[in-house]
Amino acid sequence: MEKQNSKFKTFRFILFAIISFSIAACNNQAKDLKSTLQKLSEVPLKTLESDSMYTETYELWYTQNVDHENDESEEFNQQVIINHVGFDRPTIVILEGYDLYSTKAGELSKLLNANQITIEHRFFDKSRPDSIPWEFLNIKQAATDQHNIIQSLKSIYSGKWISTGISKGGQTTMYHRRFFPNDVDASVAYVAPFNFEREDPRIAEHLNTVGTKECRDKVLDFQTLLFEMKSEILPLLKERAQEKEYTFNLTGIERAYDLNVLEYSFAFWQWSGDCDKIPESKTSVEDIFKYWISISSFSWFSDQKDETDLLFTYQALSEIGFYDYDITPFRKYLEDSVNITFDYKIPSHINYDFNAESMQDIKKWIQKSGDYMLYIYGENDPWAATAVNPSDNTIAVKMVNPDGNHRTRIKSFPDDMKDSIYDILENWSGVEIVKTNNRGGNPGEIFEIL
Numbered sequence: 001m002e003k004q005n006s007k008f009k010t011f012r013f014i015l016f017a018i019i020s021f022s023i024a025a026c027n028n029q030a031k032d033l034k035s036t037l038q039k040l041s042e043v044p045l046k047t048l049e050s051d052s053m054y055t056e057t058y059e060l061w062y063t064q065n066v067d068h069e070n071d072e073s074e075e076f077n078q079q080v081i082i083n084h085v086g087f088d089r090p091t092i093v094i095l096e097g098y099d100l101y102s103t104k105a106g107e108l109s110k111l112l113n114a115n116q117i118t119i120e121h122r123f124f125d126k127s128r129p130d131s132i133p134w135e136f137l138n139i140k141q142a143a144t145d146q147h148n149i150i151q152s153l154k155s156i157y158s159g160k161w162i163s164t165g166i167s168k169g170g171q172t173t174m175y176h177r178r179f180f181p182n183d184v185d186a187s188v189a190y191v192a193p194f195n196f197e198r199e200d201p202r203i204a205e206h207l208n209t210v211g212t213k214e215c216r217d218k219v220l221d222f223q224t225l226l227f228e229m230k231s232e233i234l235p236l237l238k239e240r241a242q243e244k245e246y247t248f249n250l251t252g253i254e255r256a257y258d259l260n261v262l263e264y265s266f267a268f269w270q271w272s273g274d275c276d277k278i279p280e281s282k283t284s285v286e287d288i289f290k291y292w293i294s295i296s297s298f299s300w301f302s303d304q305k306d307e308t309d310l311l312f313t314y315q316a317l318s319e320i321g322f323y324d325y326d327i328t329p330f331r332k333y334l335e336d337s338v339n340i341t342f343d344y345k346i347p348s349h350i351n352y353d354f355n356a357e358s359m360q361d362i363k364k365w366i367q368k369s370g371d372y373m374l375y376i377y378g379e380n381d382p383w384a385a386t387a388v389n390p391s392d393n394t395i396a397v398k399m400v401n402p403d404g405n406h407r408t409r410i411k412s413f414p415d416d417m418k419d420s421i422y423d424i425l426e427n428w429s430g431v432e433i434v435k436t437n438n439r440g441g442n443p444g445e446i447f448e449i450l
Contacts, residue, residue, distance in 0.1 A: 033084055033156070034058065040152050042077055051105045053113070056084040062152070064122070066129055066136050068144040076122075076129040080149055083109070083116040090114040090429050091157040093184065095146055095176055097168025098308055099125030107409050108164055108188060111422075112431050115157055119146055121172065124311055134350055137311065138319055139175040139358060146172075147180040154183075160429045166190040167383070167406065168312065170376075171320060174388070177373065178365040186372035186428040191406050193383040195321025196363070198354040199341060203323040206385030207265050215275040219265050220329060222278050226261045226292065227333040229285065233257075236289040237298065246302040250344060256301040258334060260292075262325040266382050267296040270406045273380045313345045318352040321359060323382070371395040372428055374421070378404025378412070397424055 037060050038045045046059040060080040067073035081103050092109045093116075100120040109116040120127040122142045154161065161184040165173040170192025177187050193200075210216065226233065237257055241248070248256040272295055279288045299305065316322035325340045346352065366373070366388060373396040377384040380403055390396035399421055401408040410421050422433045 036156060037082060048103055051083065053105050054083045054085060057103060058082045062149050064145050064148065066133050068141055074129050078122065078127040078145055079120040081118040085113060085115050087157060088159060090160045090162065090431055092116045093150060093161060093163045094118040095163055095165040095169055095172040096121050097165060097172045107411065108162060111425065111433055112429055117153060119149055124308060134314060137315060140179055142172065143176040143179040146176045147183055150183045160185045162186045162188060162429060164188040167192065175362060178362050181369065188374045190376045191378060191381055191383055191408055193386045194388045195386045196359050197321055198317060199324040200321050200386050202385040203382050204326045206382055207269065210269050210380050218275050218278045219268055223261050223264055225281055227330060230257060232285050233289050246298065246304055248301065249303050251301055256298060259301050260296050260298050263296045269380050269382050273405050313342055314352060317342065317354060319355050319358045367391040368393060374424055376408060378406060378408030380404065381406045
C-alpha cells in the first residue's frame with residue numbers, strides 16, 4: 001500500500017473533524033447511520049445480517065498507520081463491526097485480542113441493551129498490511145488504533161461508553177485504558193492475565209495449588225500415565241495427525257506428544273476442572289487418547305497453526321508475557337534439563353526481546369489511576385494466577401467466580417455475586433438492568449443472559 005501524502009492526511013483529519021461536528025449538531029432522530037459511517041470508511045460500507053436485538057449492522061474499514069508516530073508510514077485497513085440499537089443507548093466497544101470473533105451481541109451488550117462496536121486487533125486476520133512489520137505489533141500502537149476509531153465514532157453515540165474484551169481481548173482493554181483513559185467511561189476485562197515476566201512463575205505455582213490435592217494428584221497421575229504409555233498411544237496420534245492433516249516438522253511428532261502431555265495440566269484447569277472424567281490406567285488406550293485430545297487437541301503444536309498463533313506468541317514473548325512448563329516431575333521422561341519455553345514457535349528471522357517495562361508501566365497506572373475497571377476471573381483458571389489486584393486507591397472491582405475456569409462470564413457467577421456485578425454495571429452505565437428472561441420489552445429494559 002502506498003504511503004499517503006501528509007497534506008492529504010491533514011485534510012482527512014480536518015474532514016473527519018468537520019463530519020464529527022456536523023453529526024453532533026444533528027438531532028438524534030434525524031441521523032442516517034449508514035451514510036454517516038460511509039464517510040468514515042475508506043472502502044464501501046457493507047451491510048451485514050443483524051443479530052435479533054439490533055436494527056442495523058455494518059462492516060466498516062478504518063485506515064490506520066502502521067506506525068502512529070510517523071504519518072508517512074505504511075497504512076492498513078482495520079475491520080470494525082457496528083451493531084446499532086439506538087443513538088441514545090450506551091455503547092459497548094469490544095476490543096479483540098485476535099481476529100474478529102463474532103458479529104453477534106455480547107454479554108454486556110445484551111445486559112445493557114447497548115450498541116456494540118467490535119474492533120479487530122491490528123495485524124490479525126484481515127486487519128493487516130501486506131507483510132507484518134513486527135516491531136510495530138505492540139500494545140501502544142494497538143491502543144492508538146482503537147483510540148482513533150473510538151474518537152471517530154463517539155460523536156454518533158452520545159451515551160455511556162464501556163470497553164470490554166475476553167482473555168487477550170481483556171488484556172487489550174486494560175492496555176487501551178492506560179494510554180487513553182478518557183476514551184470510555186468504564187471497562188470490563190474478562191479472564192485477562194496480567195503477566196509481569198516473560199514466563200510468569202505464578203502460573204506454575206497456581207497449577208501446584210489449584211483445586212483439591214486429590215484432583216491435582218489425579219492430573220499428575222494422568223500425565224505420568226501418558227508418558228508411561230507413550231509407545232501404545234503414539235500410533236493413535238499418528239492416525240489423528242493423518243486424519244486432521246497435521247504435520248509436526250517444527251517439533252517432530254514424538255516431541256509434540258511430550259509437549260502435549262505437559263500442556264494437559266494447564267488446559268485441564270483452563271477449560272475443564274472435572275476430575276471425575278480423568279481416565280484411570282485400566283481404561284482402554286483408545287478412550288485415554290480420546291479424553292486427552294478433548295482437553296488438549298495437539299493443534300497448538302502442529303505446523304498447521306495459522307499466523308494468528310505466531311502473532312500471539314510474538315506478543316507474549318516480546319511484551320505481554322506467557323507461561324512455561326515445570327518438568328520437574330517428568331525429568332526421567334524428557335531429555336531437557338531445563339523448563340521448556342515457546343521460543344521454538346517463532347522463526348529465526350523475526351527479532352524480539354522481552355520488554356519487561358511495558359507491564360510495569362501498566363501496573364503502575366492500574367494501581368494509581370485505573371478507575372471504573374471491572375475484572376472478571378474464574379478461580380481455577382491458570383490465567384487467574386496473574387490476575388489484576390486493584391488497589392484501594394482506585395474505583396475498581398475484581399470478581400472471582402468460585403471454581404470457575406477460562407469460560408467464566410457474568411452469567412456464570414452465583415446469584416448473589418451476579419447481583420453485585422449488576423449493581424456495579426448499573427452504577428457505572430446509568431442504565432437499569434431488569435432481571436427478566438423476556439427477550440422483548442421497552443428499549444430501556446435490559447435482559448439477563450439465558
